[in-house]
Amino acid sequence: MRRLFCIMFIFLLFLTTGCWDKEEIEQRLFVTEIGIDVYQNEGENNTDRLTVTYQYPNINAIGKNAGSGPSNFLLTANSSSVFQTGRHFMSKVAFPFHFKHLKVIILGRDFLREDELMRSVLDELNRDTKINKRVRILASDRKAVEILEASHTMEQRIEGTIYSTVRDNRHTSSFTVKALTDLITDFDIAGVTIVPRVTLDENNKFMVSGGCILKDYRFLDWVNAEENKIINLINGDVALETIDVEYNGNIISYAITSSSTKRNVDVGDKITANINIEVEGYLQGYILNNKKNVEDVKTVLEMEKSIEDEMNKMINQTVSHIKEIKADLIGIGEHLSKFHPKVWEKIRDNWDDIFSDIEFNINVDAKIRRIGLTK
Amino acid sequence: MQRKNVISNNQLKNLLVTTVVGVGILSLPSSTAVVMDNDGWIAIIVSGILFIPFILMIDKLFKMYPNKTIFEIGKEVLGKVIFTIFLIIGQIYSIIIIAYAIRVFGEVIKGYLLEITPIEVIIITMLLAASYAARAEIEVLGRIATMVYPILLGLIIFLVLINMPEADYTNILPVFNTDFTKITRGIMVSIFSYAGYEIILFAYPSSEDKKSALKYVLRGMFIVIGIYVITFLTTLSQLGIDQLKRAIWPTISVANEVDLPGYFLENLDGIVIALWVMVVYVTIGPLLYIGGRVMENIFEAKSHDIFILPLIPIIYTVSLIPDNIISVYVNMGNILSYIAVVAIMILPTLVFLVAVIKKRRKKT
Numbered sequence: 001m002r003r004l005f006c007i008m009f010i011f012l013l014f015l016t017t018g019c020w021d022k023e024e025i026e027q028r029l030f031v032t033e034i035g036i037d038v039y040q041n042e043g044e045n046n047t048d049r050l051t052v053t054y055q056y057p058n059i060n061a062i063g064k065n066a067g068s069g070p071s072n073f074l075l076t077a078n079s080s081s082v083f084q085t086g087r088h089f090m091s092k093v094a095f096p097f098h099f100k101h102l103k104v105i106i107l108g109r110d111f112l113r114e115d116e117l118m119r120s121v122l123d124e125l126n127r128d129t130k131i132n133k134r135v136r137i138l139a140s141d142r143k144a145v146e147i148l149e150a151s152h153t154m155e156q157r158i159e160g161t162i163y164s165t166v167r168d169n170r171h172t173s174s175f176t177v178k179a180l181t182d183l184i185t186d187f188d189i190a191g192v193t194i195v196p197r198v199t200l201d202e203n204n205k206f207m208v209s210g211g212c213i214l215k216d217y218r219f220l221d222w223v224n225a226e227e228n229k230i231i232n233l234i235n236g237d238v239a240l241e242t243i244d245v246e247y248n249g250n251i252i253s254y255a256i257t258s259s260s261t262k263r264n265v266d267v268g269d270k271i272t273a274n275i276n277i278e279v280e281g282y283l284q285g286y287i288l289n290n291k292k293n294v295e296d297v298k299t300v301l302e303m304e305k306s307i308e309d310e311m312n313k314m315i316n317q318t319v320s321h322i323k324e325i326k327a328d329l330i331g332i333g334e335h336l337s338k339f340h341p342k343v344w345e346k347i348r349d350n351w352d353d354i355f356s357d358i359e360f361n362i363n364v365d366a367k368i369r370r371i372g373l374t375k
Numbered sequence: 376m377q378r379k380n381v382i383s384n385n386q387l388k389n390l391l392v393t394t395v396v397g398v399g400i401l402s403l404p405s406s407t408a409v410v411m412d413n414d415g416w417i418a419i420i421v422s423g424i425l426f427i428p429f430i431l432m433i434d435k436l437f438k439m440y441p442n443k444t445i446f447e448i449g450k451e452v453l454g455k456v457i458f459t460i461f462l463i464i465g466q467i468y469s470i471i472i473i474a475y476a477i478r479v480f481g482e483v484i485k486g487y488l489l490e491i492t493p494i495e496v497i498i499i500t501m502l503l504a505a506s507y508a509a510r511a512e513i514e515v516l517g518r519i520a521t522m523v524y525p526i527l528l529g530l531i532i533f534l535v536l537i538n539m540p541e542a543d544y545t546n547i548l549p550v551f552n553t554d555f556t557k558i559t560r561g562i563m564v565s566i567f568s569y570a571g572y573e574i575i576l577f578a579y580p581s582s583e584d585k586k587s588a589l590k591y592v593l594r595g596m597f598i599v600i601g602i603y604v605i606t607f608l609t610t611l612s613q614l615g616i617d618q619l620k621r622a623i624w625p626t627i628s629v630a631n632e633v634d635l636p637g638y639f640l641e642n643l644d645g646i647v648i649a650l651w652v653m654v655v656y657v658t659i660g661p662l663l664y665i666g667g668r669v670m671e672n673i674f675e676a677k678s679h680d681i682f683i684l685p686l687i688p689i690i691y692t693v694s695l696i697p698d699n700i701i702s703v704y705v706n707m708g709n710i711l712s713y714i715a716v717v718a719i720m721i722l723p724t725l726v727f728l729v730a731v732i733k734k735r736r737k738k739t
Binding site for chain 1: 486487488489490491492493496500503504507541545546548549552614615617618621628631632633634641642644684
């Protein structure tokens with residue numbers, strides 16, 4: 001019996017080495033950013049419909065004893081799918097690619113208009129076991145490869161400059177951060193979503209601002225930074241944002257520190273959406289004038305009133321815009337599907353038309369909690 | 376043969392929980408969601424409660440024949456020939472369920488961790504490792520289960536914690552919105568996740584305090600139901616109903632959706648799988664032990680451990696029969712759910728009913 005045990009034990013040792021998957025960490029190329037464009041293929045081999053660009057860091061050029069060379073490498077190839085591209089590159093690079101640390105995917109201008117391609121790429125990304133499903137998705141109004149070319153040598157960051165910008169929206173709400181899984185969930189529920197827009201400014205530097213509305217897996221409209229801010233405000237994810245309002249002949253700037261939204265949808269003969277938005281913040285700036293001080297509660301209340309009026313105006317503008325383009329970006333469909341499932345079952349097939357007829361009651365409650373150091 | 380092995384009631388409970396929770400926990404949220412949508416947890420709870428009458432019955436049976444193993448009771452009640460047929464059915468069931476569990480295990484490990492390693496190697500390694508536990512007596516299994524039990528609870532707590540910041544708990548809504556005629560199919564899907572509870576048939580006679588054993592076993596069953604419901608609600612709130620239905624192994628998928636501030640907390644699938652491997656080990660070990668014990672009694676041998684190694688090639692071959700992962704879940708899963716109903720629900724009931732009738736006849 002003991003001998004049998006010994007044989008079994010030795011046998012086990014042979015099997016537990018795991019040498020099939022042995023790979024040294026420095027012999028891996030960690031792809032951090034991928035750009036996807038459409039390849040207009042006229043040739044015979046027409047399965048290649050994508051132009052895919054990989055960006056991966058030059059590990060030798062990062063860290064304390066940084067060597068020379070660019071901080072990131074770019075590789076571009078025409079291919080049939082995102083991962084197929086990696087196999088094309090295998091003849092050009094020394095080590096295999098790894099997608100576990102993929103952070104950003106940039107969708108090029110033309111790609112946004114191809115819904116079949118979009119579906120197949122999203123499925124490919126969602127199906128893969130290696131990719132982190134919180135990879136950030138961005139849409140570009142240029143070719144994705146142009147954005148990557150402009151950004152890849154900017155800073156020595158392992159995870160890529162664009163990712164650092166969009167990692168979370170704690171510092172700005174002029175765009176809506178969208179991860180792969182959020183994007184797919186949005187398409188599932190409302191069929192429409194908004195992803196940040198990345199573009200190039202005059203100096204050929206990349207810039208993330210505003211958003212791109214995608215509907216049914218294809219491009220619908222661009223929104224600018226202001227409008228995107230309002231959409232975020234309605235959804236209750238604004239933190240640290242400033243708005244300027246005219247009060248008593250001067251411009252006051254009001255900094256929002258937190259916001260929350262309560263949706264309440266009445267489903268009678270006609271659907272009415274009541275949206276209550278509560279924002280909290282402080283007074284960032286008023287005017288240095290002895291006659292104009294913030295001394296009593298009445299002034300604060302008046303200021304709050306003018307802030308609310310201004311915000312109401314902006315929100316109504318944005319809401320009528322998204323009603324016009326039939327894009328439910330403010331979660332009304334999601335709310336219906338959760339709280340009024342029976343109604344939602346009936347209307348979900350022609351939700352677009354119903355959404356554009358909904359009546360909105362928007363109620364903003366702005367609070368100035370602090371006024372800074374002076375009165 | 377009289378076994379002197381004794382396990383405490385707490386070990387009995389731990390053994391029950393760790394044996395039942397195994398590979399099913401990965402796919403259960405998605406397979407119930409496909410049938411019952413957001414109300415999948417109802418099917419999970421109902422099918423768990425369905426097992427309680429069987430547990431009560433087994434308890435009663437062992438009270439009627441104190442200090443006897445299930446094999447001795449069976450032979451006495453049904454006669455040798457019929458009971459051997461029962462045992463053969465039970466043996467077929469335990470071979471298929473181990474093959475199924477080990478195949479799913481291999482697919483998960485290959486999919487997430489070891490891409491290039493052949494699945495045959497993963498399967499045989501795990502089987503050999505589990506055979507070490509299975510060759511031991513029930514007392515050792517009880518101790519292993521007590522060691523892994525905190526790891527299992529840790530895995531569940533870990534899953535809930537890492538999902539808290541990103542999860543949207545309104546995804547659980549709407550509740551009670553499903554067509555309740557679907558609940559039968561929902562139960563059929565989820566009942567299979569409770570397979571493995573038959574370990575109490577073998578562990579019960581070894582309990583040191585048989586009076587309170589039932590209490591511990593029932594507690595263990597409720598813990599299993601709780602674990603499954605928590606897993607379902609966590610995956611549902613993190614993924615949303617459509618993504619949940621799409622996923623094959625949502626319980627690992629959620630670990631890939633985590634992205635907390637600070638770079639070190641992402642791609643947690645490795646940690647989840649590492650913990651889960653332990654859980655699978657304490658599923659396959661006891662199941663293999665059951666296989667050995669049944670073989671021992673079919674062939675009327677003196678000990679069960681000589682049958683463990685010969686079982687491994689059979690299980691290995693059966694586990695490699697399905698061509699692909701879909702076939703594992705659909706074909707093998709279907710065959711298994713029927714045979715499981717026969718082996719772990721109908722057969723114990725028959726033994727119990729005949730025993731009751733015989734007792735009554737004796738009295739009159």
